[in-house]
Amino acid sequence: MATYSRLPGSVALITLQNPPVNALSAAVRQGIVDTVQRALKDPKVTSVVICGQNGKFCGGADIREFAGPMLGPPLVPMIHAIEAVDKPVAAAIEGVALGGGLELALGCHYRIAHSKALLGLPEVTLGLLPGAGGTQRLPRLIGLTAALDLITTGRHISAAEALKLGIVDQVTDSNAVDQAVEFVRSVAGRS
Ligand SMILES: CCCCCCC/C=C/C(=O)SCCNC(=O)CCNC(=O)[C@H](O)C(C)(C)COP(=O)(O)OP(=O)(O)OC[C@H]1O[C@@H](n2cnc3c(N)ncnc32)[C@H](O)[C@@H]1OP(=O)(O)O
Numbered sequence: 531m532a533t534y535s536r537l538p539g540s541v542a543l544i545t546l547q548n549p550p551v552n553a554l555s556a557a558v559r560q561g562i563v564d565t566v567q568r569a570l571k572d573p574k575v576t577s578v579v580i581c582g583q584n585g586k587f588c589g590g591a592d593i594r595e596f597a598g599p600m601l602g603p604p605l606v607p608m609i610h611a612i613e614a615v616d617k618p619v620a621a622a623i624e625g626v627a628l629g630g631g632l633e634l635a636l637g638c639h640y641r642i643a644h645s646k647a648l649l650g651l652p653e654v655t656l657g658l659l660p661g662a663g664g665t666q667r668l669p670r671l672i673g674l675t676a677a678l679d680l681i682t683t684g685r686h687i688s689a690a691e692a693l694k695l696g697i698v699d700q701v702t703d704s705n706a707v708d709q710a711v712e713f714v715r716s717v718a719g720r721s
Pocket residue numbers: 550551553589590591592593594595596599600605626628629630631652653656658660661662
C-alpha cells in the first residue's frame with residue numbers, strides 16, 4: 531500500500547509501504563495511483579514527495595508476485611501519470627532504488643538521495659530488460675553510453691556516482707525525505 535499525508539507548506543507525502551524493501555506489489559501500485567490522484571486533485575497541494583517507509587525507497591518489482599498472474603495497475607501508465615503531474619514531484623531515495631523502483635524515481639521530476647543509497651537497474655540479472663520506461667528515461671537523463679552501461683551490467687551504483695552521472699539532483703547525509711520536502715517547497719509554483 532501507499533499512505534498519503536499533507537505536510538505544512540502544502541507538500542503531499544506519499545509513502546510506499548511493503549516490507550522489507552517496499553517492492554512494487556499490486557497493492558503498492560494501486561496505492562501510488564490513488565495517492566497521486568489525491569495529490570493532483572487537492573488544490574492545497576503544490577508539490578509532492580514520494581518515499582518508502584523504514585528508510586528504503588523501493589526494491590523494484592515484487593519478486594514474490596512473479597509466479598502469479600499480473601494483478602493491479604500496470605507500472606508504465608502509473609509512472610507516466612506521475613511524470614504528467616503539473617506540480618513538482620520528487621523521489622526521496624533512501625536505502626535502495628532498484629529496477630522498477632529506479633524507474634519510478636525516473637518518472638519523478640526530481641530525485642534527492644541519501645549518501646548511502648544504492649541505485650540500479652538489475653533487471654538483466656533476472657533475464658529481463660527494464661520495462662517501465664528506464665530504457666528511455668535513463669539515456670535521456672545521462673546519455674546513451676552511461677545508460678547502456680547500467681542497463682547491461684545491472685550494477686548498483688552509489689548516490690555519489692548517481693549525482694556525478696546526473697541521475698540524482700542532490701545527495702544528503704541527513705534525512706533525504708526532509709531534504710526532498712525542502713527542495714519541492716523551494717521549486718513549487720515555478721514554471
Ligand atoms: C509481476 C511481473 C512484473 C514485471 C515488472 C517488470 C518491471 C520491473 C522489474 C524489476 O524491478 S526487476 C528488479 C527487481 N529487484 C531486484 O532484483 C532487487 C533484488 N534485491 C536485491 O538486490 C537485494 O535484496 C537488496 C534490495 C539490495 C537488499 O539486499 P540486502 O543484502 O540488504 O538484503 P537481502 O537479504 O538480499 O533482502 C532482504 C529481504 O528483502 C527481500 N527482497 C529484496 N528485494 C525484493 C523484491 N524486489 N521484492 C520482494 N522482496 C525483496 C529479500 O527476499 C529478503 O527477504 P527475507 O529473506 O528477509 O524475507
